[in-house]
Amino acid sequence: MIRVQKEDFDAGQEIRGISAKNVEVGGVASFIGLVRGANEESQITAMTLEHYPGMTEKILFGLESEARTRWQLEDVLIIHRYGELTPGEQIVLVITASAHREDALQSCQFLIDRLKTGAPFWKKEDTPAGSHWVESKAEDDTASERWLK
Amino acid sequence: MIRVQKEDFDAGQEIRGISAKNVEVGGVASFIGLVRGANEESQITAMTLEHYPGMTEKILFGLESEARTRWQLEDVLIIHRYGELTPGEQIVLVITASAHREDALQSCQFLIDRLKTGAPFWKKEDTPAGSHWVESKAEDDTASERWLK
Amino acid sequence: MRILYFGWVRTNIGLGTEEISLPPHVENVEDLIEFLRDQGDGYRAAFENIKAIRVAVDQEMADMATPLNGSKEVALFPPMTGG
Amino acid sequence: MRILYFGWVRTNIGLGTEEISLPPHVENVEDLIEFLRDQGDGYRAAFENIKAIRVAVDQEMADMATPLNGSKEVALFPPMTGG
Numbered sequence: 001m002i003r004v005q006k007e008d009f010d011a012g013q014e015i016r017g018i019s020a021k022n023v024e025v026g027g028v029a030s031f032i033g034l035v036r037g038a039n040e041e042s043q044i045t046a047m048t049l050e051h052y053p054g055m056t057e058k059i060l061f062g063l064e065s066e067a068r069t070r071w072q073l074e075d076v077l078i079i080h081r082y083g084e085l086t087p088g089e090q091i092v093l094v095i096t097a098s099a100h101r102e103d104a105l106q107s108c109q110f111l112i113d114r115l116k117t118g119a120p121f122w123k124k125e126d127t128p129a130g131s132h133w134v135e136s137k138a139e140d141d142t143a144s145e146r147w148l149k
Numbered sequence: 150m151i152r153v154q155k156e157d158f159d160a161g162q163e164i165r166g167i168s169a170k171n172v173e174v175g176g177v178a179s180f181i182g183l184v185r186g187a188n189e190e191s192q193i194t195a196m197t198l199e200h201y202p203g204m205t206e207k208i209l210f211g212l213e214s215e216a217r218t219r220w221q222l223e224d225v226l227i228i229h230r231y232g233e234l235t236p237g238e239q240i241v242l243v244i245t246a247s248a249h250r251e252d253a254l255q256s257c258q259f260l261i262d263r264l265k266t267g268a269p270f271w272k273k274e275d276t277p278a279g280s281h282w283v284e285s286k287a288e289d290d291t292a293s294e295r296w297l298k
Numbered sequence: 299m300r301i302l303y304f305g306w307v308r309t310n311i312g313l314g315t316e317e318i319s320l321p322p323h324v325e326n327v328e329d330l331i332e333f334l335r336d337q338g339d340g341y342r343a344a345f346e347n348i349k350a351i352r353v354a355v356d357q358e359m360a361d362m363a364t365p366l367n368g369s370k371e372v373a374l375f376p377p378m379t380g381g
Numbered sequence: 382m383r384i385l386y387f388g389w390v391r392t393n394i395g396l397g398t399e400e401i402s403l404p405p406h407v408e409n410v411e412d413l414i415e416f417l418r419d420q421g422d423g424y425r426a427a428f429e430n431i432k433a434i435r436v437a438v439d440q441e442m443a444d445m446a447t448p449l450n451g452s453k454e455v456a457l458f459p460p461m462t463g464g
Contacts, residue, residue: 012161015181023186023236029257030179032164033381036248037172050304051380052373055357080380087172092381099185101464102292105258108178112250112381119380120354120373122305133306136377143251182464199387200463201456204440229463241464250381261464269437269456270463271388282389285460 027101029108037087052120176250178257186236201269220252304375310344387458393427
């Protein structure tokens with residue numbers, strides 16, 4: 001399942017919902033991305049996430065489908081927020097559940113790597129010196145490309 | 150931090166505690182292992198985890214230390230239960246938090262791979278046909294060995 | 299045709315979406331960007347470095363050579379920074 | 382010396398821990414297992430395949446050649462199945 005929303009989410013409740021649903025689940029992997037209070041250069045006072053409504057949902061749905069094809073998964077949840085967030089706030093949640101831990105762990109890493117470079121979100125950081133658009137990182141491209149079949 | 154306990158745990162609360170503690174945390178990875186209702190051969194009615202008190206704590210502490218040496222981590226939590234559990238119950242929780250997602254995801258996978266073959270726990274499964282000790286799996290050894298430096 | 303801008307492409311141009319009637323010589327994405335570049339200073343700044351521009355045609359990732367005949371929606375934006 | 386058994390080593394032998402005074406010729410882990418093997422049917426079954434036995438000496442992983450002089454606690458068990 002995918003959700004694109006402005007509102008915060010309760011990761012614990014989502015994980016509980018997924019692991020309680022199905023007694024075939026042997027492993028639940030999850031990842032939460034959060035707004036940091038500083039990057040390598042500067043303090044961060046706020047982060048704004050812009051996205052492309054319509055295409056975002058399509059891309060996330062496609063990523064879920066690809067994960068379900070490549071790994072044996074009992075459940076997948078991707079929640080991605082947009083709008084203005086402050087340090088410490090949650091940005092993204094990925095949960096994958098499988099009978100086997102390896103499938104859960106690998107697919108969770110796959111999804112978060114792909115979200116970084118392949119989902120139509122753009123981050124703007126506010127710092128004491130002004131605001132700027134976050135540049136994509138070469139290491140994120142590398143992490144995403146290792147999943148190319 | 151490590152905890153070896155008979156009691157269940159609240160994964161959501163533990164994750165929340167770790168991500169809320171520190172504004173330097175940009176990513177929180179977690180893994181929950183659960184008792185499945187069946188394996189490849191048979192239905193499972195219960196699972197008993199035996200462990201080696203004293204050594205278990207030493208090993209888990211050593212794994213946490215190794216993870217903190219190999220990756221840049223803001224926080225680590227390992228909870229491993231023992232005693233008799235029923236299908237759907239939680240066995241183990243690993244949470245890793247870092248400024249960078251890759252450190253959180255890699256160290257989480259490292260810890261769960263190492264726990265499988267390197268922590269002194271032994272699982273016994275009850276099935277309708279009787280109970281038996283779970284055999285270690287070659288694929289778990291392979292998964293654990295890939296982390297050898 | 300509906301054109302959408304995101305990230306610094308949007309802030310350079312100063313708007314997020316516009317309807318444009320394309321002249322007949324605009325056949326693919328590259329032609330479109332060449333055409334837009336002449337629409338003002340903001341456009342010129344946004345499309346100064348065409349290598350930094352990513353494009354989606356009708357919400358599917360595309361490239362500079364993608365033809366536009368029959369397309370309803372083109373989005374132009376910097377590399378994505380999700381997750 | 383305190384000896385601990387876990388998993389099917391324990392259920393074969395029928396007890397989880399015992400205190401044993403080692404005869405002087407028992408110098409390392411392999412000697413200990415040879416010695417224990419003669420203590421009864423359960424021991425013989427537990428140590429039939431020595432390749433399947435893992436060992437910790439004073440709560441540190443060890444192997445068949447690890448010497449036992451000065452050690453207080455030896456644990457014998459099958460491969461671990463944690464996580």
